[in-house]
Amino acid sequence: MLDAATGGEYHGMSVTQPDPVGARLTGSLAAARAELTADVRRGAGGRGALERYSDRVDAMLRQLFADGKPPEHVVVLALGGYGRRHLCLHSDIDLLVLFGGSIGAVEERFLRSFLHPLWDIGVVVGHQVREIDDFRKLEADNPEFLLALLDARPVAGARALFDRFSALFHKPDTHAHILTSLLQLIDERHARFNATLYQLEPDVKESPGALRDLAATRTIALLTDPLLLRRGPADPARFDDAEDFLLRVRSTLHLETDRNLNVLSHELQEKTSEFLAYPGAEPRQRVERLMSDYFRHARTVSRSLEWARKTAPAPVGPNLGLSRDGIRFLDPIQAARDPSSWIGAFQAAIDSGTEVAEEAMSCIQQHVDRYRADDFFPDDASRAALLALLKPRAGLYARLSQMHDCGLLGRVFPEFQAISWRVVRDFYHKYTVDEHTLLTIRGLERLSTTADPYRQRLRNVLNELAEPELLVLSLLLHDVGKWRDDDHATESVRMARDVLDRLRLTDEARETVLFLIKHHLRMSLVAFRRDTEDPDIVKDFAAFIGTEQRLKMLCLLTLADVEAVSPETLTPWKEELLWRLYVDTYNHLTQRYGDERIGRNQAGVNDLLAQCPSDLEPQEITRFLEGLPQRYLQLFNHEAIYRHVRLARGIQPDEVHLSLDRQDSSVWTLAVVTLDKPFLFSNICGVLSSFGMDILRGHALTNPNGLVLDVFQFTDDERFLALNDDAQDRLLHVLENVVAGRDDVTVRLRGRERGALAVKTGARFPPVVRADKEASSQYTILDIVATNGLGLLYRISRVISQHGCDVDLVLIATEGEKAIDVFHITKGGSKLTDGEQQGLTSDLLRTLEDTQ
Amino acid sequence: MKMIKSIIRPNKVDDVKDALAKLNIAGMTVTEVRGHGKQKGHTAIYRGKEYNVSLLPKMEIEVVVPDALADDAIKAIVTAARTGEIGDGRVFVMPVQESYRIRTGEREA
Numbered sequence: 021m022l023d024a025a026t027g028g029e030y031h032g033m034s035v036t037q038p039d040p041v042g043a044r045l046t047g048s049l050a051a052a053r054a055e056l057t058a059d060v061r062r063g064a065g066g067r068g069a070l071e072r073y074s075d076r077v078d079a080m081l082r083q084l085f086a087d088g089k090p091p092e093h094v095v096v097l098a099l100g101g102y103g104r105r106h107l108c109l110h111s112d113i114d115l116l117v118l119f120g121g122s123i124g125a126v127e128e129r130f131l132r133s134f135l136h137p138l139w140d141i142g143v144v145v146g147h148q149v150r151e152i153d154d155f156r157k158l159e160a161d162n163p164e165f166l167l168a169l170l171d172a173r174p175v176a177g178a179r180a181l182f183d184r185f186s187a188l189f190h191k192p193d194t195h196a197h198i199l200t201s202l203l204q205l206i207d208e209r210h211a212r213f214n215a216t217l218y219q220l221e222p223d224v225k226e227s228p229g230a231l232r233d234l235a236a237t238r239t240i241a242l243l244t245d246p247l248l249l250r251r252g253p254a255d256p257a258r259f260d261d262a263e264d265f266l267l268r269v270r271s272t273l274h275l276e277t278d279r280n281l282n283v284l285s286h287e288l289q290e291k292t293s294e295f296l297a298y299p300g301a302e303p304r305q306r307v308e309r310l311m312s313d314y315f316r317h318a319r320t321v322s323r324s325l326e327w328a329r330k331t332a333p334a335p336v337g338p339n340l341g342l343s344r345d346g347i348r349f350l351d352p353i354q355a356a357r358d359p360s361s362w363i364g365a366f367q368a369a370i371d372s373g374t375e376v377a378e379e380a381m382s383c384i385q386q387h388v389d390r391y392r393a394d395d396f397f398p399d400d401a402s403r404a405a406l407l408a409l410l411k412p413r414a415g416l417y418a419r420l421s422q423m424h425d426c427g428l429l430g431r432v433f434p435e436f437q438a439i440s441w442r443v444v445r446d447f448y449h450k451y452t453v454d455e456h457t458l459l460t461i462r463g464l465e466r467l468s469t470t471a472d473p474y475r476q477r478l479r480n481v482l483n484e485l486a487e488p489e490l491l492v493l494s495l496l497l498h499d500v501g502k503w504r505d506d507d508h509a510t511e512s513v514r515m516a517r518d519v520l521d522r523l524r525l526t527d528e529a530r531e532t533v534l535f536l537i538k539h540h541l542r543m544s545l546v547a548f549r550r551d552t553e554d555p556d557i558v559k560d561f562a563a564f565i566g567t568e569q570r571l572k573m574l575c576l577l578t579l580a581d582v583e584a585v586s587p588e589t590l591t592p593w594k595e596e597l598l599w600r601l602y603v604d605t606y607n608h609l610t611q612r613y614g615d616e617r618i619g620r621n622q623a624g625v626n627d628l629l630a631q632c633p634s635d636l637e638p639q640e641i642t643r644f645l646e647g648l649p650q651r652y653l654q655l656f657n658h659e660a661i662y663r664h665v666r667l668a669r670g671i672q673p674d675e676v677h678l679s680l681d682r683q684d685s686s687v688w689t690l691a692v693v694t695l696d697k698p699f700l701f702s703n704i705c706g707v708l709s710s711f712g713m714d715i716l717r718g719h720a721l722t723n724p725n726g727l728v729l730d731v732f733q734f735t736d737d738e739r740f741l742a743l744n745d746d747a748q749d750r751l752l753h754v755l756e757n758v759v760a761g762r763d764d765v766t767v768r769l770r771g772r773e774r775g776a777l778a779v780k781t782g783a784r785f786p787p788v789v790r791a792d793k794e795a796s797s798q799y800t801i802l803d804i805v806a807t808n809g810l811g812l813l814y815r816i817s818r819v820i821s822q823h824g825c826d827v828d829l830v831l832i833a834t835e836g837e838k839a840i841d842v843f844h845i846t847k848g849g850s851k852l853t854d855g856e857q858q859g860l861t862s863d864l865l866r867t868l869e870d871t872q
Numbered sequence: 873m874k875m876i877k878s879i880i881r882p883n884k885v886d887d888v889k890d891a892l893a894k895l896n897i898a899g900m901t902v903t904e905v906r907g908h909g910k911q912k913g914h915t916a917i918y919r920g921k922e923y924n925v926s927l928l929p930k931m932e933i934e935v936v937v938p939d940a941l942a943d944d945a946i947k948a949i950v951t952a953a954r955t956g957e958i959g960d961g962r963v964f965v966m967p968v969q970e971s972y973r974i975r976t977g978e979r980e981a
Contacts, residue, residue, distance in 0.1 A: 477918075551883045553959060593904035597882060597929050603918045790920035803920035840919060
C-alpha cells in the first residue's frame, strides 16, 4: 500500500525540463480556470460552473492518463468534492490511483508519468495509491479517507476495476463504520465552532450549516436511507439552492484570495456581495443581505442535518438499521441475497423494543420462498442466534407473529407451516392452532415481566430457568402434529425431531424438548384430574418427570398452554392446582428421593447392562448402582454412568478417583469417587474453593457401603484449569492429601478467607435454613437458600460435620445469585433429634448471616 | 324439589357426574371454588419457606332433583366423591319452592 506520505519519492524524481505534455497541460488547465473565473466574476460560480470545471479537469486527467502508457489494470478515481464534481478554483484534486494487482516497476513508472506533470504545473493533488486487495480489509483508522471513498467516481482507466472496488467497499459493516465515524467527525467539527452556525465570519466549508454539513447530510441519507431527504424538513429544492449558494460564495473566496481559503471574513463579505450582485446603495446593506441569505441557507442545511441524524436508521447490526418505523435493511438488495441475516432483524427489533419495518417485511415476503430452512441458519453462529431469539422477553410474541405474517416462520420451521390457519373444532379452543401456539409464547413473555403479586412465584420459576429458549422452542412445536386429526403429541414429536436435527441441539437439550412436547398434556391431566393430595400420585409424577428442570419447564408449558386456549380457560383456581402439584413434586424430587434406592430388578438398569461397554462387567455396574438413589438413573446418561463405574473400580480408603471434563467455555464438570468419612464433603468443597472454583450445580450421593460419588459443575474464574496443563494432577494430588488427612483444607483456605471466600457483591438475600424430619423416612432434610459465593458449600457442610452429622446426599443448584442447596443428613445413622436439629439450624443461620 | 349442593375434590367431578347420570340426573351446574372446611388448609413448604395454603381449590356441583330422587342422589354423590381422607368435602340439601323454565316460562312442579 502506498499513500500520500510516500508520494515524495516520485516528486524527487520529477522531470524538470519543460516538455510538450507539460505545456499542453498548462494550457488546458489555464483555459479551464479562465472559464470558471469568468463564471465566478458573473456571480455564477455555483454548481453548474463547478461541474463544468470538474469535467474539464477530468478530460485533462484522461489525456494525461493515456499519455502515461497505463498498465492494463489501473483506474484513477476522483474522491471527495472532486468526486462530487464540485471542484473549486483552488480545491485540492483528490485522487485514488487503484491497481488491480501488486505494484511493481511498471506501475511505479506509470505513477511517475501521471502524477509528476500535475505537480509540475502547480496543481495540488491529494493522491492515494492502493492495490485492490487493500480493500479486503477496512482501513478503520482513516475515517476521512473512507468518507472520501463514498464519493469515488472513475475518471480514467479500467471501469471493471472500479466495479470490483465498489463490490469490496460497499458493505453494510463498512457503511455502519463510516456512519459512526462521520457522526463523530461532525461533532468534533461543530465543537470547533462552538456548535453554532451564526458566525460573523463563517467558514463556508467547515462551519455548522456550511458545505461539509451539506455533504454529511447527503452521506447519512446514502448510508441509511436514500429517500431520507425527501421526507426532511426542507424541500429538496431548497437544499439544492443552499448548496448552489454556498458554492458560489466559496468560488468568489477562492478567486479573491487566489488560494484555497474558505472563511467569509468581513472584508471578503463586501467583495462577495459585489460579485453576487446584491442590491444596496451602501456596502453595509449589500453585506447584510448577503449574510442574511447565508444564515438562511445555513439554517436549512443545519436543520436537515439534525433531522437526518435523528431520523436516519441507526446501525444495529450487519445491514440493519433502527429507524422510526422499526428495523430496516440498510441494503435491501444485499438482504435479499442473505437470508441468514433475516433472523437478526427480528432479534434487533426485540433488543431495540421496536418492530421490523414494513419495508423489510416486504423484502422478506418477496424473497422468502426462494430459500429452504437450512438457508436461514447455515452455521453454528446462526443456529445459536435463532435459539437466542426464542428467549422469552417483551416483544417476542409480536416479532414471531411478524415472522409468521411475512412467511418467514413457516420457512424456518416448515413444520409450523403445517398448522398455519389450522382449525380444530372442540369445545375449548378459540383460536387457530398457529395462533394458539404463538399465544402460549405471549403468555410466557408476559409472565416473565408480570407485576401481579399473585404470579410472582411462577415468574420466579421462569426466570430461574437455565435455558428458557428450549421451553419456547417446545411451545412452538408442541401442537405441530395437529395438522392431522389423530394423536397429535406423537406426531408433534415426530416432526420436532426434524427441527432439532437441523438446529443440531445437544443431546440433552434435544431430549428435554422432545420430552416436553411428548408429555405436554400430562401435567394438566395430573393437576386437574387426579387427586394430588394422594402422595402416591405425586410420587409417580415425580418419578415420571425425573428432574427439577424438567418439572419447571413442564409446569410453565402447561400454564402457557392452558392460558392460550381462551381468555377464560386459565382461572386462578387452575393456576393454584398447578402450583400445588409443582411444589409437591419439587419437594418430592428434592427431599424424598433418598428414600427410593436402586434395588435388584430396577427399571432402567437392564438397558444399562445391555449396552455395557466391553471394558465393564455387568456385575460391576450392578454393584455400583445398588443402594444409590433411583434418581441417579435419571440424572445421568449412560456414558456418564459408565464413567462413574470406572472411577469406582478398586477404590480404597483415602483414595480419590476423579475425572474432569470441560462442559462449555466456562463450565467444568468434576466427578469424584471416594469412600465416605467425616468432613469428606466439606473437604472436597473446600479444596475446590481453594482453587477459586465456584460450584454452580451438583449432586453428592452415597450408597450404603460408604461409596461416595460427588459430581460438581463449577466455573473456574481464576482459570487455573485452563492455564495449567497439569491442573488435573495437581487437583487430584491436593484432594488426596486433604481426604487422607495429610493436608488441612482450612490452612489452604486461610489465605483466601478475606479475599476469594468473600461473597460476590450484588444482590443479597436473607438466608433461609429449614430442617425437616417428616419429608423423608431416613433423613433429616436441610433446605438452604442463600446468596451464592465462593466457599458457601464448604462453610455450610463444615458446620454440619462439626455437629457430628453425616452428609449423605446433597443437591446443589444456583439460580443467578441465589444458591439453593438441599442436604440429606443423619447422625449416627438416624434422623436428628429436635434438639440437635435446633442447634444445627441456628449455627448454620449464624454462619450464613456472618459471612453474607 | 331439592337443591343438592356438593363441595368436592376437583378430581372427583367426573365420577360424581357419572354417578348422577346413572340416576338420569343430567342438568347440573359445576363451579370452580376455593375454600376450607374443618381442616383450615395446611402449610406448604417451598425451598425452606412455609406458605399457608388456607383456601383449597374445590369443585361445587349443584343439582335440583325431585324429592323422591334426593336420597339416591345424595348417596350417589357421597359414594363417588369419597376417598376416606380429610378434604373429601360436603353435601348440602335445600328445599326448592318453585322452578321455571326460562324458554317457555313454564312452571315446573
